[in-house]
Amino acid sequence: MSGGVEVLLGLLILAYLGSVLVAGRTIRGFGLPSGAEYLVLGVVLGPHLLGVVQRSTVKDFEPLLGAAAAWLAFVAGLGFSIVGERRVRLRGAVLGVVSASFVAGLVGGALFFALGALDALSPAERLPAALGAGAVSCESTRQAVRWIVERHGARGPVSDAMADIARTSALVPVLVLGAMFAMASDAPLERLAAPARLCVGAALGLSLGVMAAVLLGREFRRDESWGLLLGTTLLAAGVTTRLGLSAMTTLFVMGLTLSFVSRHRFEIKLMVEPTEKPVMLPVVLFAGAYVDFDAVAWLPALVAVALAARVAAELVRGVAFTKLVQGAKGAGPLIGLGLASTGSISLAVAFSAFIRLPGAASSLVLAIAAASLVFGEMVAPALLRRALERAGETRAVAPVEPSPLSSPRAAPPRAEGTGPAP
Amino acid sequence: MSAQGEPEKGFGSRSIQALALAATFGVLFAATRLAPEFEGHLRTVSAVGFLLLAGTLLSELLEIIGLPHLSGYLLAGVLGGPHVLHLVDHHTVEGLSRVNALALALIALAGGAELRIDTLRGLSKSLGVAMLVQSVFVLAASAGAFVALAPSIPFVQGFSFWPVLGVALLWGVLSVSRSPAACLAILSQTRARGPVSTFSLAFVMASDVVVVVLLAIATMIARLLLGSAEGFSLHSFEALGHELLGSVAVGTTLGLVLAAYLRLVGGQFLLVLLGVGFVLTDFLRYVHFDPLLAFLTAGFVVQNMTGQGARLLHEVEKMASVVFVIFFATAGAHLDLPLLARLWPVALVLAGSRAAATFVAARLSSRLAGDVPTVRAWGWSSLISQAGLTLGLAVVVGRAFPTFAEGFRSLAIAVVALNEVIGPILFKLALERAGETHREDLAVRTSLAPKPRATSGPA
Numbered sequence: 001m002s003g004g005v006e007v008l009l010g011l012l013i014l015a016y017l018g019s020v021l022v023a024g025r026t027i028r029g030f031g032l033p034s035g036a037e038y039l040v041l042g043v044v045l046g047p048h049l050l051g052v053v054q055r056s057t058v059k060d061f062e063p064l065l066g067a068a069a070a071w072l073a074f075v076a077g078l079g080f081s082i083v084g085e086r087r088v089r090l091r092g093a094v095l096g097v098v099s100a101s102f103v104a105g106l107v108g109g110a111l112f113f114a115l116g117a118l119d120a121l122s123p124a125e126r127l128p129a130a131l132g133a134g135a136v137s138c139e140s141t142r143q144a145v146r147w148i149v150e151r152h153g154a155r156g157p158v159s160d161a162m163a164d165i166a167r168t169s170a171l172v173p174v175l176v177l178g179a180m181f182a183m184a185s186d187a188p189l190e191r192l193a194a195p196a197r198l199c200v201g202a203a204l205g206l207s208l209g210v211m212a213a214v215l216l217g218r219e220f221r222r223d224e225s226w227g228l229l230l231g232t233t234l235l236a237a238g239v240t241t242r243l244g245l246s247a248m249t250t251l252f253v254m255g256l257t258l259s260f261v262s263r264h265r266f267e268i269k270l271m272v273e274p275t276e277k278p279v280m281l282p283v284v285l286f287a288g289a290y291v292d293f294d295a296v297a298w299l300p301a302l303v304a305v306a307l308a309a310r311v312a313a314e315l316v317r318g319v320a321f322t323k324l325v326q327g328a329k330g331a332g333p334l335i336g337l338g339l340a341s342t343g344s345i346s347l348a349v350a351f352s353a354f355i356r357l358p359g360a361a362s363s364l365v366l367a368i369a370a371a372s373l374v375f376g377e378m379v380a381p382a383l384l385r386r387a388l389e390r391a392g393e394t395r396a397v398a399p400v401e402p403s404p405l406s407s408p409r410a411a412p413p414r415a416e417g418t419g420p421a422p
Numbered sequence: 423m424s425a426q427g428e429p430e431k432g433f434g435s436r437s438i439q440a441l442a443l444a445a446t447f448g449v450l451f452a453a454t455r456l457a458p459e460f461e462g463h464l465r466t467v468s469a470v471g472f473l474l475l476a477g478t479l480l481s482e483l484l485e486i487i488g489l490p491h492l493s494g495y496l497l498a499g500v501l502g503g504p505h506v507l508h509l510v511d512h513h514t515v516e517g518l519s520r521v522n523a524l525a526l527a528l529i530a531l532a533g534g535a536e537l538r539i540d541t542l543r544g545l546s547k548s549l550g551v552a553m554l555v556q557s558v559f560v561l562a563a564s565a566g567a568f569v570a571l572a573p574s575i576p577f578v579q580g581f582s583f584w585p586v587l588g589v590a591l592l593w594g595v596l597s598v599s600r601s602p603a604a605c606l607a608i609l610s611q612t613r614a615r616g617p618v619s620t621f622s623l624a625f626v627m628a629s630d631v632v633v634v635v636l637l638a639i640a641t642m643i644a645r646l647l648l649g650s651a652e653g654f655s656l657h658s659f660e661a662l663g664h665e666l667l668g669s670v671a672v673g674t675t676l677g678l679v680l681a682a683y684l685r686l687v688g689g690q691f692l693l694v695l696l697g698v699g700f701v702l703t704d705f706l707r708y709v710h711f712d713p714l715l716a717f718l719t720a721g722f723v724v725q726n727m728t729g730q731g732a733r734l735l736h737e738v739e740k741m742a743s744v745v746f747v748i749f750f751a752t753a754g755a756h757l758d759l760p761l762l763a764r765l766w767p768v769a770l771v772l773a774g775s776r777a778a779a780t781f782v783a784a785r786l787s788s789r790l791a792g793d794v795p796t797v798r799a800w801g802w803s804s805l806i807s808q809a810g811l812t813l814g815l816a817v818v819v820g821r822a823f824p825t826f827a828e829g830f831r832s833l834a835i836a837v838v839a840l841n842e843v844i845g846p847i848l849f850k851l852a853l854e855r856a857g858e859t860h861r862e863d864l865a866v867r868t869s870l871a872p873k874p875r876a877t878s879g880p881a
Contacts, residue, residue, distance in 0.1 A: 238468015
């Protein structure tokens, strides 16, 4: 690695330590869950503003960042079916996946037509751009829901449903990313059709997930399990990338498999969840440094179209929730916008696409992901809190220290969507 | 995975581990055949994953025949490395050297934190005598063996006696170096505690400083004997002083900073360790300080000058299962088997003479210091292992004497390969024979602190 990388790594560590020291006293007070500040910092330090971080320097970090993005997907897969100490309800899971697919479809469709109307990208690039934009706009980050639930002591069926929907919505972007990678023309498995390539990645995740579950055995030894977990995940990430497939998709499947097969699923989840924040921050920061404001003509207009489409989709989703989720009638359609917070998964998906499929289309997707993250974090938590208040599920309790992305030690052992401890 | 004191694993568990190991090799083998021209970003990542998984599983399987985990890690690296199955290529192995630097930093930090002033005070006579006898006797015996074998060593062919003696002196210093990583890895696996463990750890960690000093002196003398243009110069001592004092100063500061972090913040210490390991190692090398000594000092400061020693050890211990596997599996992948095949007769004699000298010196020093019987019998066992530190010294020698750098380094690699494989096995065996591994009361080995004073070292 070049000398600049060490300087950059030092900066990152300083920034991280700073955020640890001041956490909970500054930005969170304004309703922005931790993470957006790193995106903004990345944009500011990146080549298009201050130029402190050059593209060539950031490139040195790509192996680490690719692995970090895959690890985030693993953690999301592991938590897909688990909320706190309970399983996600089937109804909530179906609602989460279907509604996220709807949002992805609407955003992707709107962008596809906008790209055609503005003639911003070549016809061949429009479909990948639309697919990517849909993928990075449909996730509802579980941290935002957890934050509101913990901070305001929300408890009830609506809170539970929101937690379930947020958990399961991560499936859609990860699957779309897998499909995009499988469709790439330079994949080493060129003899296989795209769906078969997607299945190869998923099968690898499934088999390594089963292997990890079996090896973790009957007795769970937390410290000694790290070697096995890290070994299987890194091997899966490396092999999948070698085959030109999406490491995020494979690791998501692997995490999902572990969450269903392993008898230690709760222990494993508790073990890996604290790693999410330290892994997420560099991904968010460097994704910010990669955002290119000149990559595509009409970029602001295209981002605005994607955001507007998401707002429209969320309002429709909100109306559907008021009819389908028990007790959500009083919350009103704004509850849909309460789920507009995208998180690290969306940004990691955009970043992975940018690394694997560089070009104008992936630059546009990354810009939309960044804009969605900032927009969602500014708008969604407040609206979700209001919706839950209107649904009568928040209590007049003194706000507890929120822990949107923090370790279980910082968070009380209570699950999101299950209300405050008595 | 399993450690001392765990219930025995049955045939079913072992079969599953064997199947998983085969699957691990199979997955990477298939991937390398399907996409052989892979130049992607995650090549290093898949190598780390493979070495971690294969090393862990192989160590479990070798446990059946009583071999230490470390042997399994090494074997995984050898099998997957560039000379056997070529699942991890040369380029990737070189790329993993940064991970190794991090591992070495953590190992040194843990080693320093294991050394308590009261332990060292109790062992001061034993350590002092052993250090003196080992350094003089092993250095002299190994140098003598080198001179005797000189006609069979390719890179000193044609040298007259005095230049050969100069190279032999450098070889003798290399022979005095030990492997802190191997020592800690075996202690971590066996959770051993007792006089042999305490003596071994303290001696191996402290000998790092002695070796650095000896190398500077030997380099100066060797320059004279080899008729180097630089000739005799006290500049080497100035550089040595700079290196030692600077490393200790940086290490002390780092120790205080780490202790302050543990006390004031505490959270995500793993990330801090990773950052410190990567960034500071590069910085220390840039300013020509010794990273191992600096991290050793930092651990020592945290343990003995702040109240955070136990916490630091606990945090590092959490990473041990990962750090040791990567470190030794990479070392296994690094092993140059063709070179070993070419140089094995000379390497075997040199390694054998070093081991014999170490054994004799240990017996002699134990008698002189009046060590307890177990140290007298088994104190030598931890001093056979050599690994990355010795190879690092060979690189330093190569830089100082470019005319025979390549040959010297190759011979060092061949000898270290033998000591790396045999040393840990001997140490584990000795700990078992000394009765220091079967401590069922120690579910977690937090420290080698001398809790029961009577058993922690010589009276």
